[in-house]
Amino acid sequence: MLNQNQTPLLDTLKACAERPHAPFYTPGHKRGQGISQSLVDVFGKTVFQADLPELTELDNLFAASGVIQQAQQLASEAFGSSQTWFLVNGSTCGIEAAILATCGTGDKIILPRNVHSSAIAGLVLSGAIPIFVNPEYDSVLDIAHSITPSNLEAALRQHPDAKAVFMVYPTYYGVCGDIRAIASLAHQYNMPLLVDEAHGAHFAFHPQLPIPALAAGADLTVQSIHKTLGALTQASMLHVQGDRIDRERISKALQLVQSTSPSYLLLASLDTARQQMAIYGKELMSRTLQLAExxxxxxxxxxxxxVLDLTPNPSPQAASGVKSLGFIALDRTRLTVTVSGLGLTGFAAEEILDQQLGVTAEFASLQHLTFIISLGNTQQDIEQLVQAFTKLAMTSPPKSEAFLGIQEKSSHVLWDNLFMMGDAMCISPREAFFAATEILPIQETTERICAEIVCPYPPGIPVLMPGEIITHTALEYLRQIQSMGGFISGCADSSLSTLKVVKI
Ligand SMILES: Cc1ncc(COP(=O)(O)O)c(C=O)c1O
Structure with missing residues (x-):
């Protein structure tokens, strides 16, 4: 057992920042001496004194043998891994590296269709061929959940030669699929399970939170420490356990996707976020769970x-008493409020809350608003949130027809048809990325190969990926989502007047 009270990286950084010397190295502001006064007015001077490069005492992120190694070992113990890497380019670079380390050009990887764009970037960088599995979809709430063991098993039987299974755990909504069963299935086929746990860095620190990916059997997991814990934006970690992952390849891949000038402010924030959670994690999470409850x-x-809960609203699954295998646990610190009963879209409610009632959500969708409640929130924040919703409901009293009205327009009818089409991948995401492309009016793109991601919210599942054939059904689906008030992300023209396609 290591002494989790230590902060080796922070301590050494502090000593370096305080040691008097004439600096002839990067960054150019030289410990804040040359920084613009307007920046000092906002941030103070101390932070710039600690903005140092890889000085000898400060170790090297890509060949860690000193204080970074010590800090990573402490994190490995606290988060329950065999080895941990600190990341300065967000979970984005960790997910890219995970795919690069397990798949080469032409190798197959099984992954959910509702992956974050960093996984698509990983496909482009590696040249891997995606075998997409559809996530469970709550058609009443219009929310995509996790992939299920049975959907995964079908993909594994069809593609036993795939090199890895990748899953998102939890989803942005805090919904957790059956990760134990998924890990065990992947292992039966000798494949590692790679997990995008960007939103689950806090799971290891309280028994009432969902099981952490590593404890459930994942081989590799990537966590945005900055999203739910107390690290600076972009500060993340990649953890590995067991021997299904080649650790040398992880180190090599991380060098490809990270800056050679990692910020020590970010690295020190990982060291202190780990110390904070190792020492006070249970207490902090108890309080956070209490506030969220x-x-x-x-x-x-x-x-x-x-409010989204484990027995979702009057969904077909709940009505029939069948628990969805794409939703077996919920991170109760993630709060999704359905506002459509007020006759408002999530987008409209977000604007009123933000601009008139002093409360800012993490994100909005057609029917919902999602809030991240973390160790940084206070009782006062919760009071403000509840008061804001009380006022919102008073000014937009419940309309019995409204919820049904929005639901009737829900995309689920179309959704069912959309993915009956089967495998639409024509060339790999990498080939599509490097191909010559052209921008065409959308009505002229049917049967052409898509060159960008087209992802409607709701439900946040890409309808088109780079390399896929654009079908009439897909375009019709996108048009209907837009007419319902949803928005399209991922592509250059979010109005969808035009689409980028591969040139013929
Ligand atoms: C599900 C998911 N995965 C990965 C990422 C990327 O994380 P980061 O912002 O740390 O690069 C995000 C970011 O929002 C995300 O929501």
Whole structure:
């Protein structure tokens, strides 16, 4: 057992920042001496004194043998891995490296269709061929959940030669699929399970939170420490356990996708976020869970509002009493409030909350608003959130027809048809990325090869990926999502007047 009270990286950085010397190295502001006064006015001077390069005492991120290695070992113990790498380019670079380290050009990887764009970047960089598995989809709430063991098993039987299985755990909504069963299936086929746990860095620190990916059997997991814990934006970690992952390849891949000038402010924030959680994690998470529970209870009592829970609203699954295997646990610190009962879209509610009521959500979708409740939130924040929703409901009283109205327009009818089409991948995402492309009016793109991601919200599942054939059904689906008030992300023209396609 290591002494988790230590912060070797922070301590050494502090000593270097305080040691008087004439600096003839990067960065050019020389420990804040040359920094613009307007920046000092906002941030103060101390932070710039610690903005140092890889001085001898500060170790080297890509050949760690000193204080970075010590800090990574402490993190490995605290998060339950065999080896941990600190990341300065977000989980984005960790996910890219995970794919690069397990798949070469032409290798297959099984992954959910609702992956984050960093996984698509990993496909482009590696040249891997995606075998997409559709996630479970709650058609009433219009939310995509996790892939299920049975969907994965079908893909594994069809593609036993794939090199890895990749899953998102939890989803942006805090929804967790059956990761134990998924890990065990991947291992039966001798494949490693790679996990995008960007939103689950806090799971290891409280028994009432969902099981962490590593404890459930994942071989590799990537966590945005900055998203739910106390690290600076971009500061993330990649953890590995067991022997299914080649650790040398991870180190090599991380060198490809990260800066050779890693920020020590970010690295030190990883060291201290780990210390904070190792020492106070359970207490901090108990308080966070308590705050989240209070917000859930009080908001769900406001007429016209409901809160995403493990037995979702009147969904077909819940009605028939069958638990969705794409939703077996919920991170209760993630709060998704359905506002469509007020006759408002999530987008409209977000604007009112943000601009008139002083509350800012993480993101909005057609029917919902999602809030991240973390160790940084206070009782006062929760009070403000509940008051804001109370006022919102008073100014937009529940409309019995409204919820049904939005639901009737829900995309699920179309959704069912969309992915009956089977495998539409024509060339690999990498080939599509490097191909000559052209931008065409959308009506002229049917049967052409798509050169960009086209992802509607809701439900946040890409309808088109680079390398896929554009079908009439896909375009019709996108048009209907737009007419419902949804928005399209991932592509250059979000109005969808035009689409980028591969030139013939
Ligand atoms: C599910 C998911 N995976 C990965 C990422 C990328 O994480 P980062 O912002 O740390 O690069 C995000 C970011 O929003 C995400 O939501």
């Amino acid at each position: 209070e917000a859930r209870t009080r908001i769900s009592q406001i007429p016209g509002l409901s």
